[in-house]
Amino acid sequence: MANIIDGKKVSAQIREQIALDTQKLVAETGICPGLAVVIVGDDSASKVYVKNKKKGCEQVGFYSEEHALPEDTTQQELLALLDRLNENPKIHGILVQLPLPAHLDEKTVIERILPTKDVDAFHASNVGKIMIGDYDFLPCTPAGVMELLHSVNIPIEGKECVVVGRSNIVGKPMAMLLLHENGTVTIAHSRTKNLSEVTKRADILVSAVGRAKFITADMVKPGAVVIDVGMNRDEEGKLCGDVDFVSVEKVASYLTPVPGGVGPMTISMLLKNTLTSAQNAAKKG
Numbered sequence: 001m002a003n004i005i006d007g008k009k010v011s012a013q014i015r016e017q018i019a020l021d022t023q024k025l026v027a028e029t030g031i032c033p034g035l036a037v038v039i040v041g042d043d044s045a046s047k048v049y050v051k052n053k054k055k056g057c058e059q060v061g062f063y064s065e066e067h068a069l070p071e072d073t074t075q076q077e078l079l080a081l082l083d084r085l086n087e088n089p090k091i092h093g094i095l096v097q098l099p100l101p102a103h104l105d106e107k108t109v110i111e112r113i114l115p116t117k118d119v120d121a122f123h124a125s126n127v128g129k130i131m132i133g134d135y136d137f138l139p140c141t142p143a144g145v146m147e148l149l150h151s152v153n154i155p156i157e158g159k160e161c162v163v164v165g166r167s168n169i170v171g172k173p174m175a176m177l178l179l180h181e182n183g184t185v186t187i188a189h190s191r192t193k194n195l196s197e198v199t200k201r202a203d204i205l206v207s208a209v210g211r212a213k214f215i216t217a218d219m220v221k222p223g224a225v226v227i228d229v230g231m232n233r234d235e236e237g238k239l240c241g242d243v244d245f246v247s248v249e250k251v252a253s254y255l256t257p258v259p260g261g262v263g264p265m266t267i268s269m270l271l272k273n274t275l276t277s278a279q280n281a282a283k284k285g
Helices: 007-029 044-060 075-087 106-112 124-132 140-151 171-180 195-199 262-284
Strands: 034-040 063-069 093-096 160-164 184-188 204-207 225-228
Touching (some): 007 044, 007 262, 034 044, 034 075, 034 262, 044 063, 075 093, 075 106, 124 171, 140 171, 140 262, 160 195, 171 184, 171 204, 184 195
Parallel strands (some): 034 063, 160 184, 160 204, 204 225
8 A cells, every 4th residue: 555645734734934934034034935926717726826825925924915906807908917016126026926817928928027026937037047947936836746755755766757748837947856856758649649558657657647546557557656737626516636546545655635745835836936936136236
């Protein structure tokens, strides 16, 4: 039976350290890390995420702002808000909750955020820095996955790593972070032939496809470490991941649950990036 990697526990430890570092920063410089979250429209899942982010800020002693805009907000109105937040010295991190309503252009919106305040690390400038291994921020979910692997001392160097999913938010940066730690990385996706043969080679398997219980026991190498980034609903409407937990638990050596695995880590990494941005601002004076 697999060892379960407890994301809530690891996340709590990280937040404790962020709270201590925040107290130190405020005491020494008078600068309190500030995070602004922008949400457009009425998406219920997005509202839950925003609430959790606000709660996280309170927990570690950050200043936070929430900007809830109506569904019919224009591109110009949204960009004008981002310009104001870019110029606001109290704000060190800006996060626009995705997905945006269809009439808004996500790429333009992401590029409008200053790279120094882009705590999601989606801006092309930050993506490029991650590619060359010289970065200020890491995308929150892949960074959270790496913290979970480190928390249970999983060696990555020389291991076969397979990432299922190729999104800009998780799949691609996840592969890059594993590569930076000398993993041998394969990115698989919906067009990959003989997918189960590819996943079965993995010593470390990360699934980020967004399909409920997609990864089954016959796709997993015995003793593999399996990280489930998925957040889905099963046929009964219950929250579940990409991994069929019940069957894979019997095969894997380590496994993350959903909920309680990668999810809590994502917000903790967002807070960590915001603290880094505030510390960088303090250095510049």
